[in-house]
Amino acid sequence: MEHYTMHLTLKVWRQKNADSKGRFETYEVKDISSEMSFLEMFDVLNERLIREGKEPIAFDHDCREGICGTCSMYINGRPHGPWHATTTCQLHMRAFRNGDTIVVEPWRAKAFPVIKDLIVNRNAFDRIIQAGGYISVNTGNAVDGNAIPIKKENADKAFAAAACIGCGACVAACKNSSALLFVSAKVAHLALLPQGEPERKTRVVSMIEQMDKEGFGSCTFTQACEAVCPKEISITNISRLKKEYLRAGLESDR
Amino acid sequence: MYEKITAENPYEVPMRIYPAVHYTMGGLWVDYELMSNIKGLFVLGEANFSDHGANRLGASALMQGLADGYFVIPYTIGNYLADEIKNPLVPSNHEAFDEAERKVSDRIDQLMSIKGSRPVESFHKSLGRIMWNKCGMARNAQGLQEAIKEVRELKEEFWKDVRIPGEINEMNPELDKAQRVADFIELGELMCIDALHRNESAGGHFRDEYQTPDGEALRRDDEFMYVAAWEYISEHQWQLHKEELRYEEVKPTQRSYK
Ligand code: SF4
Ligand code: FES
Numbered sequence: 001m002e003h004y005t006m007h008l009t010l011k012v013w014r015q016k017n018a019d020s021k022g023r024f025e026t027y028e029v030k031d032i033s034s035e036m037s038f039l040e041m042f043d044v045l046n047e048r049l050i051r052e053g054k055e056p057i058a059f060d061h062d063c064r065e066g067i068c069g070t071c072s073m074y075i076n077g078r079p080h081g082p083w084h085a086t087t088t089c090q091l092h093m094r095a096f097r098n099g100d101t102i103v104v105e106p107w108r109a110k111a112f113p114v115i116k117d118l119i120v121n122r123n124a125f126d127r128i129i130q131a132g133g134y135i136s137v138n139t140g141n142a143v144d145g146n147a148i149p150i151k152k153e154n155a156d157k158a159f160a161a162a163a164c165i166g167c168g169a170c171v172a173a174c175k176n177s178s179a180l181l182f183v184s185a186k187v188a189h190l191a192l193l194p195q196g197e198p199e200r201k202t203r204v205v206s207m208i209e210q211m212d213k214e215g216f217g218s219c220t221f222t223q224a225c226e227a228v229c230p231k232e233i234s235i236t237n238i239s240r241l242k243k244e245y246l247r248a249g250l251e252s253d254r
Numbered sequence: 255m256y257e258k259i260t261a262e263n264p265y266e267v268p269m270r271i272y273p274a275v276h277y278t279m280g281g282l283w284v285d286y287e288l289m290s291n292i293k294g295l296f297v298l299g300e301a302n303f304s305d306h307g308a309n310r311l312g313a314s315a316l317m318q319g320l321a322d323g324y325f326v327i328p329y330t331i332g333n334y335l336a337d338e339i340k341n342p343l344v345p346s347n348h349e350a351f352d353e354a355e356r357k358v359s360d361r362i363d364q365l366m367s368i369k370g371s372r373p374v375e376s377f378h379k380s381l382g383r384i385m386w387n388k389c390g391m392a393r394n395a396q397g398l399q400e401a402i403k404e405v406r407e408l409k410e411e412f413w414k415d416v417r418i419p420g421e422i423n424e425m426n427p428e429l430d431k432a433q434r435v436a437d438f439i440e441l442g443e444l445m446c447i448d449a450l451h452r453n454e455s456a457g458g459h460f461r462d463e464y465q466t467p468d469g470e471a472l473r474r475d476d477e478f479m480y481v482a483a484w485e486y487i488s489e490h491q492w493q494l495h496k497e498e499l500r501y502e503e504v505k506p507t508q509r510s511y512k
Contacts, residue, residue: 017425047375047376050417053419056427056428058425058427059427083258086258090258090259116425119425139328140328142324
């Protein structure tokens, strides 16, 4: 692949901490290779800023291969930027043209307060998982991998739901800041498998309860979440969640 | 994923495949109960050395995480705690806590007070270059000796000239990274020392000097049938503990992809 050098203008949200007011700061970023990833471009910019004695831009990242879900940022008005089904870390600079202006913001949702610049606190997701995103299992002995038969269709659906990396783009894209796509992916993943059976009646209720407590909005089915999800989590999971919720309500012993 | 990175469709254009650093092999020493040489401190998964001595093949991270977490630790932690159950809780105002806290905060203060000129990232890259060129897929004694020298020089420069912006008591990714890179430099030096010590080729460790006429890894089991466990003594000083390996059923053989 041919690569070319780009000169870009970056408008980045800078905010010292949760209590201070943020603002956009403009940076002229020269000599960026079209083959760099979006985060590499930030690395280069940060190295330059540090050499100039300025504060580098704080952003979250870890795996840089689309599996951890930390690289949350809004790029040109879209979570994770312009490429379909792609996390920010997998986005490459050839997605933009030489001379472009790129606007970068943190997720904006009440339940995800800004920690610094582009980093938001997504602990609310962890607490939702703690409320029910687990299974009971016996340790100590090897269970044969194929001891419990699982219908192929269910296995595939569970697998697709399990692809959710908890990035929060669904919340960021939603005008209601609803976390329902995320929660539905977790609920569906476990509800479809026999291993999820022991907690099935309580899981969905506890997770929804926690979700509401965290201050996420209600779902009005705008489907913006599905459109921006880097893992292509389907909104049919939301229907499954509703079914699970109803079923839990009817059958629950609580 | 490949297409996103390279902008080439692998169904149409042949894939470009090249080696890259994945992980380091080895890890913290543990006994058969997965307890480190610090009593009560257990090390699980890839952080310990037990299954990743010379090899790190695909998915072994998952394998070791499962093996240690599923099969080993449920028994061994209980075994350890059984003897501890009568001991009262150690309060966190114990002097060991104070000492550990002091050590960490001293190191952070030291790092922040350097106020040098080079960003952490540039040190990380320099270290990567040394390791890739001289302690990479094929190594030799001369390169490793040079690498040890270069890493030591880099370490000196790091502790003299690193620039970490921001404050201590705030979210500071540069400070976080500086602490990691400081550790990587130390580990890099030890990796070179270990690779220099192991005068054979085995698993992921290929020494130019030890190969068969057709370029395969030449093991020297008569001399090197042991785990090299290095104990930290002081700056640039590690003591070697040899842990003999005995294979009764399966015999190690030469690795060959032919
Ligand atoms: S559902 Fe999609 S957008 Fe939402 S957290 Fe999971 S992966 Fe991210
Ligand atoms: S850094 Fe892990 S998904 Fe982007």
